[in-house]
Amino acid sequence: MRAIGIILAGGNSHRMKELVSKRAVPAMPIAGSYRSIDFVLSNMSNSHIQKVGVLTQYNAQSLNEHLSSSKWWDFGRKQGGLFVFTPAVTAENNFWYRGTADAIYQNLSFLKSSHEPYVVVASADCIYKLDFNKVLEYHIDKKADITVVCKDADDIKDIDRFGTIKMDENYRITEFEEKPIVAKASTISCGIYIIRRRALIEMVEKSASEDRYDFVRDILIRFKDIKKIYGYKIKTYWRNIASVDDYFSTNMDFLKPEIRNYFFREYPDIYSKVDDLPPAKYNVGAQVRNSLVASGTIINGTVEDSVIFRDTYIGNNCYIKNSIVLNDVYIGDNTHIENCIVESHDTIRANSYHKGETGIKIVVEESDRYLL
Amino acid sequence: MIKKEMIAMLLAGGQGSRLGVLTAKMAKPAVSFGGKYRIIDFPLSNCINSGIDTVGVLTQYQPLKLNTHIGIGIPWDLDRNIGGVTVLPPYEKSENSEWYTGTANAIYQNLDYMETYNPDYVLILSGDHIYKMDYEVMLDYHKSHNAEVTIAVMPVPIEEAKRFGIMITDEDGRITEFEEKPENPRSNLASMGIYIFNWKTLKEALISKSSQVALDFGKHIIPYCHDKGCPLYAYEFSGYWKDVGTLESYWQANMELIDIVPEFNLYEEYWKIYTKSEILPPQYLSSDSVVEKSIVGEGSEVYGKVYNSVIGCGVVIGKDAVVRDSIVMNGVNIGEGVQCNKAIIAEGAVIGAGAVLGEGEEAPNETAPHIYNSGLVTVGEKTTVPAGVRVGKNTVIYGNTLPEDYPDGKLASGSTLEKAGD
Numbered sequence A: 001m002r003a004i005g006i007i008l009a010g011g012n013s014h015r016m017k018e019l020v021s022k023r024a025v026p027a028m029p030i031a032g033s034y035r036s037i038d039f040v041l042s043n044m045s046n047s048h049i050q051k052v053g054v055l056t057q058y059n060a061q062s063l064n065e066h067l068s069s070s071k072w073w074d075f076g077r078k079q080g081g082l083f084v085f086t087p088a089v090t091a092e093n094n095f096w097y098r099g100t101a102d103a104i105y106q107n108l109s110f111l112k113s114s115h116e117p118y119v120v121v122a123s124a125d126c127i128y129k130l131d132f133n134k135v136l137e138y139h140i141d142k143k144a145d146i147t148v149v150c151k152d153a154d155d156i157k158d159i160d161r162f163g164t165i166k167m168d169e170n171y172r173i174t175e176f177e178e179k180p181i182v183a184k185a186s187t188i189s190c191g192i193y194i195i196r197r198r199a200l201i202e203m204v205e206k207s208a209s210e211d212r213y214d215f216v217r218d219i220l221i222r223f224k225d226i227k228k229i230y231g232y233k234i235k236t237y238w239r240n241i242a243s244v245d246d247y248f249s250t251n252m253d254f255l256k257p258e259i260r261n262y263f264f265r266e267y268p269d270i271y272s273k274v275d276d277l278p279p280a281k282y283n284v285g286a287q288v289r290n291s292l293v294a295s296g297t298i299i300n301g302t303v304e305d306s307v308i309f310r311d312t313y314i315g316n317n318c319y320i321k322n323s324i325v326l327n328d329v330y331i332g333d334n335t336h337i338e339n340c341i342v343e344s345h346d347t348i349r350a351n352s353y354h355k356g357e358t359g360i361k362i363v364v365e366e367s368d369r370y371l372l
Numbered sequence B: 001m002i003k004k005e006m007i008a009m010l011l012a013g014g015q016g017s018r019l020g021v022l023t024a025k026m027a028k029p030a031v032s033f034g035g036k037y038r039i040i041d042f043p044l045s046n047c048i049n050s051g052i053d054t055v056g057v058l059t060q061y062q063p064l065k066l067n068t069h070i071g072i073g074i075p076w077d078l079d080r081n082i083g084g085v086t087v088l089p090p091y092e093k094s095e096n097s098e099w100y101t102g103t104a105n106a107i108y109q110n111l112d113y114m115e116t117y118n119p120d121y122v123l124i125l126s127g128d129h130i131y132k133m134d135y136e137v138m139l140d141y142h143k144s145h146n147a148e149v150t151i152a153v154m155p156v157p158i159e160e161a162k163r164f165g166i167m168i169t170d171e172d173g174r175i176t177e178f179e180e181k182p183e184n185p186r187s188n189l190a191s192m193g194i195y196i197f198n199w200k201t202l203k204e205a206l207i208s209k210s211s212q213v214a215l216d217f218g219k220h221i222i223p224y225c226h227d228k229g230c231p232l233y234a235y236e237f238s239g240y241w242k243d244v245g246t247l248e249s250y251w252q253a254n255m256e257l258i259d260i261v262p263e264f265n266l267y268e269e270y271w272k273i274y275t276k277s278e279i280l281p282p283q284y285l286s287s288d289s290v291v292e293k294s295i296v297g298e299g300s301e302v303y304g305k306v307y308n309s310v311i312g313c314g315v316v317i318g319k320d321a322v323v324r325d326s327i328v329m330n331g332v333n334i335g336e337g338v339q340c341n342k343a344i345i346a347e348g349a350v351i352g353a354g355a356v357l358g359e360g361e362e363a364p365n366e367t368a369p370h371i372y373n374s375g376l377v378t379v380g381e382k383t384t385v386p387a388g389v390r391v392g393k394n395t396v397i398y399g400n401t402l403p404e405d406y407p408d409g410k411l412a413s414g415s416t417l418e419k420a421g422d
Helices: A014-021 A038-044 A061-066 A100-106 A108-112 A132-141 A197-209 A217-225 A244-253 A257-265 B017-023 B043-049 B064-070 B103-108 B111-115 B135-144 B160-163 B197-207 B215-225 B247-258
Strands: A003-009 A051-056 A079-087 A118-123 A124-127 A146-152 A163-167 A173-177 A187-196 A231-235 A238-240 A278-280 A287-289 A292-293 A302-304 A319-320 A336-338 A341-342 A353-355 A362-363 B005-009 B054-058 B084-088 B121-126 B129-131 B151-155 B165-169 B175-180 B187-200 B232-236 B241-243 B283-285 B291-293 B293-294 B305-307 B322-324 B340-343 B343-345 B376-377 B397-398 B416-418
Touching: A003 A038, A003 A100, A003 A132, A014 A244, A014 A362, A014 B283, A038 A051, A038 A124, A051 A100, A061 B197, A100 A108, A100 A197, A100 A217, A100 A278, A108 A197, A118 A132, A118 A197, A124 A187, A124 B283, A132 A187, A132 A231, A146 B043, A146 B397, A163 A231, A163 A362, A173 A217, A173 A231, A187 A197, A187 A217, A187 A238, A197 A217, A217 A278, A244 A341, A287 A292, A287 B343, A292 A302, A292 B103, A341 A353, A353 A362, A353 B054, B005 B043, B005 B103, B005 B135, B017 B247, B017 B376, B017 B397, B043 B129, B054 B343, B064 B084, B103 B197, B103 B215, B111 B197, B121 B135, B121 B197, B135 B187, B135 B232, B151 B215, B175 B215, B187 B215, B197 B215, B215 B232, B241 B247, B247 B293, B291 B293, B293 B305, B322 B397, B340 B343
Parallel strands: A003 A051, A003 A118, A051 A079, A146 A231, A287 A302, A302 A319, A319 A336, A336 A353, A341 A362, B005 B054, B005 B121, B054 B084, B151 B232, B291 B305, B305 B322, B322 B340, B343 B376, B376 B397, B397 B416
Antiparallel strands: A118 A187, A124 A238, A146 A187, A163 A173, A163 A187, A278 B293, A292 B283, B121 B187, B129 B241, B151 B187, B165 B175, B165 B187
16 A cells, blocks of 8 residues: 555543553553554554554553564564654654654654655554555545544544534535534544645644644644545444543443454454463353453353453352453452453452442452462 | 574374374364364474474475464464574475485485584474473483483383383483383383484484485384494473374363363463464353353354363354364354264364254264274364254264265264265
8 A cells, every 4th residue: 555554552541540550542452352553553454554653652561562573463574564653852852742743743754764655644542444545545536635534423422522523515624623512513533544645744844843733633623724634434333442431332342243243254354462372261160141251261150241351260159240351360259240340460359349330440459369 | 603502303294194084184283272272383382482493394294284374483483583493395306306204204304404503402393292391301301311312201001001112211211222012011101202312313323224214213213323322311201291193082182171270281371382373353152152161262152052162263153052072173163053962073164053963872983993983073174064964973074065965864873974075
């Protein structure tokens, strides 16, 4: 594909509460075996983008571990490949990334040294499948300066955390509001953009010279009348996970057969780092109903309507319902967990009781673990 | 200059004919094991876990699956600039082109490969055992005894000793005599087919015995070294080691993985077994599913009931199906209402709805009773079993079978149904 990729993986969100104290949003585990950033990386790989830069900043250790080798997404290449950019002090600059546009600006040499004519910019906290070639075709066809992938927000809650857009009959964007208090439009931006590489360099440089650092506010919104910005509407599954409720419901969506088939069984695949865990093991007494279970897990108790991530141990006589249990959790015998997200590497003592009464409860409990 | 202290040569060319249709289209080391693994994963993982990063894999019989699985060695971290994994098939030479005619002959034909790495020691492995072993400890033993050849041995019950090559040692572990499959064994130390050679000793022995037909380690090279007076030592191994050369032992070894604390524990952190995972998603268990005392691989979907079984990756088990005491390999599709007792179902097979596998009384298999026994139903790779048929015990089904292949909708115990050309 004649484009390079830029993934915005800055990654903090107060709406994620305790969940982001361990990792950035793009490293959030999704659907048992994946992390959020796998979806955009796989989309880029499957669209044959050869060169991808990931811009990270907040709490990036877990994310960097995940990206330590680029081969899982087939980016282990001599030409191109996967580049991770964290903020660095240089002779000209000693700031953190002050915004998405600043993140691009501080790594402008990556854009300048590339030769592909287009750039796909996408955030790393969205769950979807998309062939960027189709968007690029549309972009060229419309002679657009910028194309914004967008979606009707019929099935999306709290629309006020997104950018909302209004388009004319030719899909040219006429209004763009970032996180409006009262949304005037029902179409939201999916945080995926295609721009000509030279135009992006120009706009980012201009913004930086005016001390403007946000890609949406200072580039998209500011330039929308002088540049031709078009919307590309998708109707397929797309979710942003950057709030506790959305994170929970997106994971639970994978219990639906049509969503599972769409992501797990239909071409193309989503890739992730391979963990070399043994198959999941069900001992006598295990009862698992309507749940997803990842590898390395050992189950002795009852699990219902839940997503169990990798390498988890569930003790005898446990009851886990409508919950998400993240990686490497040990749950002692006779424990009751309902409407919860159990944080990774937790060790939950035997006979514990956790229930989200009014909403989703995040369980962070790091007791000592006695190895068996 | 390239230099490796020890390199490994893994013999993976054997057919393993006693695994019946499981090896119809793939070499024995490529056969699935324990849900997501293949047999060769065990020696390959042992190599990398023991710090050996140069492995030559000798292939000959049906190598496609094996080659695809090994690739450039990424799953085992054996993708290296120098060394790593190299697949070594037989090749044509200016004179004397031949297949690999014996274990040692295969190694002899790859002297150049070994020479490249300038090794001090060469480890010879076979690709058909399930075990975890630290070859570095064996090498330390080899060095500390100033051995030229060290043979890994395993104590076996004396009544079974006549199936193995038996080593007789002095109190220091030095091999004084050995017997190949003796009638009246004088020791219970069985050779595991794992050898460490000093490179010079190995090279000299292979070259001097090169004209021997079907040159074999047990039959020719070890006796040759012994007769020459080389110090031969036995390294006693006491961990789990299982030969999975027969359908019965293959089934048994798989079933041992589902015990509460299995003797062979895949869940240990410090000696991981690596494999190529083609399927990543988690497994889904539906509201009416039951899975008890079983292991299940990635991406499988269970709508029926599974007891005491080993289920691979990407398997679909339909509603109301009951799978008991069975091995179901990657990508198998089991239809609704299927009853499946003590069956081995190879990769990609499709079992039609309502079929019953493994019913009735046992009867000896009509074509190969020494292979298909123990009451097992064996279904070959990519085989289709039509809906609603009833299949007896000690049976084997291979190929795209149709309802008319089953008189009265039945396949009696002891029958063989193989459709060639599919």
